[in-house]
Amino acid sequence: MAGWRWLRRPAAATVGGLVAITPFTGAVAQVPATGLREFYHQRVHWGACLDLRDAAAPARTRCGTVRVPLDYRHPKGATLDLAVSKLAATGPGPRLGSLAVNFGGPGISGVTEVGARAKDLAALNRRYDLIGFDPRGVARSAPVNCGDLSEVTTPAQLAKACVHFSGWMLPFVGTPDVARDLDVIRQSVGDARLSYLGFSYGARLGAVYAHQFPARVGRIVLDGVPDPTLDDAGTALAQARGFQKALGDFAGDCAAHHCPVPGHSGAEVMTGLTKTADRLDATPLLTAGGPLDRLAYLQGLRNALYSKDNWPYLRQALAGLHGGDGRLMLRLAYPGEFGGQAVGRALTDWPGPPQANTETANLAVDCRDTSGRPTPRQVHALDARFAAASPLFGPSVQATLLSCTGWPRGTDTGHRVAAPDAPQMLTVATTGDPATPYPGAQRMATALANGSRALTYRGEGHGAYFAHNACVREAVDAYLLDGALPPDGAVC
Known part of the structure; x- marks a missing residue:
């Protein structure tokens, strides 16, 4: 993994x-x-x-x-x-x-x-x-x-x-x-x-x-x-707010349809979702696919919010999680692992099975398309803004500002x-x-x-x-x- x-x-x-x-x-x-x-x-x-x-x-x-x-x-x-x-x-x-x-x-x-x-x-x-x-x-x-x-x-x-x-x-x-x-x-x-x-x-x-x-x-x-019109930090802040809002929309819908997370309102379900994150931060849940920690849990929530079609699966994952089974949530978080790329494979031998390099290609393009290479100190200076944008997702989205550390200079x-x-x-x-x-x-x-x-x-x-x-x-x-x-x- x-x-x-x-x-x-x-x-x-x-x-x-x-x-x-x-x-x-x-x-x-x-x-x-x-x-x-x-x-x-x-x-x-x-x-x-x-x-x-x-x-x-x-x-x-x-x-x-x-x-x-x-x-x-x-x-x-x-x-x-x-x-x-x-x-x-x-x-x-x-x-x-x-x-x-x-x-x-x-x-x-x-x-x-x-x-x-x-x-x-x-x-x-x-x-x-x-x-x-x-x-x-x-x-x-x-x-x-x-x-x-x-x-x-x-x-x-x-x-x-x-x-x-x-x-x-x-x-x-x-x-x-x-x-x-x-x-x-x-x-x-x-x-x-x-x-x-x-x-x-x-x-x-x-x-x-x-x-x-x-x-x-x-x-x-x-x-x-x-x-x-947004720079890297502005884009990340907008996404933090966007995911917080989308999760609130899901929570309200979940509360109205027998949500596996306890609560009679969207606000109460949001509180339950946040408490689950805190619990997994203290004690990750072990699964056959690996540990489900706070980071994996938040990634699963975020991935599920990309389409309303995913909401039923997120409800199932939350039901499993509250029953002590984190496998479906871990699958939502990491639907396709991306280590182990074929080291010796020729880079242009197509047709043939394509290399699964979505994540590395994503970073390569993103880092080429920005001149931003902030230091950890510069990123931490934004702590309060990200916490205000999203108490739940802010820190993990903020961390992506360091993704291009060490990459060749971009423009x-x-x-x-x-x-x-x-x-x-x-x-x-x-x-x-x-x-x-x-x-x-x-x-x-x-x-x-x-x-x-x-x-x-x-x-x-x-x-x-x-x-x-x-x-x-x-x-x-x-x-x-x-x-x-x-x-x-x-x-x-």
């Missing part, structure tokens, strides 16, 4: 009165700067998806690779092969082109997730080819490899391991490079403009793409949107999103979103500076499109399929 559980960040995958927008069609976009011509002239050779045979992907899924330069400043140097997948448009109706989808993280495999979410995306798949892709450093696309992490216990140790195995590529996994890869993918599948659906980190990637390539923006939807360019010359886009925000709290979507729409719209979903969980809300689905689909934006202030 991995020894670096302390490092886990909050994860790392809509309305009438519509405004018509003309569909984007036409010739392939102009090839950019000299030196990149060979990359922009390639076409994907689609074939069988060898490592998706046992996955949830439909049998019709096709896979291929797109070659990109490791360093766009030196395109004649080393290259990477990025894994891409396609679900061809099924009809009825005329094909609109391709829709690239990114499920966030950073670190989530788009190749895997597009296949797993094919039924949820079926309405869009009628007229779009769905394109999944594993961003550089992730899964099948030159994955960041940090070796066997079972003995790693500090951020500095983790950074040292990742630099040892993947130091050659860590300077090139930032969001601006991924956005440039996305433009090569766009050209390689034959689209003049990018149609795109991005969730969570994928929303930031879409905004960065618009900043870098405004003339190639088609219809872009950003769901579960990070706030581009903040991955947060530049201004795109005044790009077409309008659609951002979607959930009022009860704990990971990317509600104000982020409106602030992103403002920061894009191109008249983009913000759609509000009054609900729970991280992201709205998969939240089983017909209003959200209809609004997002109407924009992507028909070019119709919802009116200002639209609410689902």
Whole structure:
């Protein structure tokens, strides 16, 4: 079992009165700067998806690779092969082109997730080819490899391991490079403009793409949107508040439905949840999967709050915990362990089983995308603010500010999103979103500076499109399929 559980960040995958927008069609976009011509002239050779045979992907899924330069400043140097997948448009109706989808993280495999979410995306798949892709450093696309992490216990140790195995590529996994890869993918599948659906980190990637390539923006939807106006500490504080609020919402619902935690009100259930954390801090509960301590318990609570679909499982886990069985809570906390990565595996041998490197890829991208390297003293100076933001989650979220200790220097360019010359886009925000709290979507729409719209979903969980809300689905689909934006202030 991995020894670096302390490092886990909050994860790392809509309305009438519509405004018509003309569909984007036409010739392939102009090839950019000299030196990149060979990359922009390639076409994907689609074939069988060898490592998706046992996955949830439909049998019709096709896979291929797109070659990109490791360093766009030196395109004649080393290259990477990025894994891409396609679900061809099924009809009825005329094909609109391709829709690239990114499920966030950073670190989530788009190749895997597009296949797993094919039924949820079926309405869009009628007229779009769905394109999944594993961003550089992730899964099948030159994955960041940090070796066997079972003995790693500090951020500095983790950074040292990742630099040892993947130091050659860590300077090139930032969001601006991924956005440039996305433009090569766009050209390689034959689209003049990018149609795109991005969730969570994928929303930031879409905004960065618009900043870098405004003339190639088609219809872009950003769901579960990070706030581009916040620094690292501000983002962590917002998440602490968001998870505290989401847990309060769960507690109120639990109290009304025979909650396994004693209490007749949400406030009383919250008190019980807090007492359980204190008890596990003093005496961890031993399980077959390892000790369930305060940190693991809080991680389980946080993970369950990403979707209201998880609430029944959280109730079951709490019932088991109050009966002395912590196995389900531990499973909620750590659904997939991430030590023991294959040390000797070639970094580009795809197709084949993808390396499970979601967590390390998440850190590699996050640390490349920030210049912040605070000291423990600087982080502790924020103790009172985090305690006020969330008495329960504040300290553990605060600790993530030290996650990039020892990593190579990063930059903040991955947060530049201004795109005044790009077409309008659609951002979607959930009022009860704990990971990317509600104000982020409106602030992103403002920061894009191109008249983009913000759609509000009054609900729970991280992201709205998969939240089983017909209003959200209809609004997002109407924009992507028909070019119709919802009116200002639209609410689902």
